[in-house]
Amino acid sequence: MNYLLDVNALVALSHAQHALHPRARVWYIRVNAPTARFHTCAITELGFVRVSVQTGLQLDVLTARKALAALKASTPNPFETLEDAVGVERLPGFVRTPSKLTDGHLLELARHHGARLATLDSGIPGALLIP
Numbered sequence: 265m266n267y268l269l270d271v272n273a274l275v276a277l278s279h280a281q282h283a284l285h286p287r288a289r290v291w292y293i294r295v296n297a298p299t300a301r302f303h304t305c306a307i308t309e310l311g312f313v314r315v316s317v318q319t320g321l322q323l324d325v326l327t328a329r330k331a332l333a334a335l336k337a338s339t340p341n342p343f344e345t346l347e348d349a350v351g352v353e354r355l356p357g358f359v360r361t362p363s364k365l366t367d368g369h370l371l372e373l374a375r376h377h378g379a380r381l382a383t384l385d386s387g388i389p390g391a392l393l394i395p
Contacts, residue, residue, distance in 0.1 A: 266379035268303045271311035278335045279321045290316045291394045
């Protein structure tokens with residue numbers, strides 16, 4: 265199975281002090297089989313760095329970048345970065361407000377690459393909610 269992790273899943277998975285880290289970590293260990301492939305994209309990587317620094321989970325951009333690199337190398341099959349050529353015309357029907365734009369885009373990007381969008385956000389129809 266292929267998984268595109270959204271920003272909240274990446275942040276929770278990478279930072280032990282995050283409130284949802286245990287939940288994300290249990291899921292990650294459970295699905296991290298030899299056939300599992302984990303993915304990021306430019307949006308999720310930039311979001312990871314921004315949120316990690318803004319919330320104080322990382323000291324600065326360089327440290328956050330190193331944390332992301334460590335996470336991406338933490339599996340036998342390192343994370344791959346998905347190319348993004350999915351335009352606004354592919355947004356799903358649930359995107360009716362600006363606050364849902366990124367969620368809808370990531371969902372369609374994952375589908376475009378034969379992956380599931382993995383998230384801790386229950387408000388994304390069609391995404392895989394990390395239990």
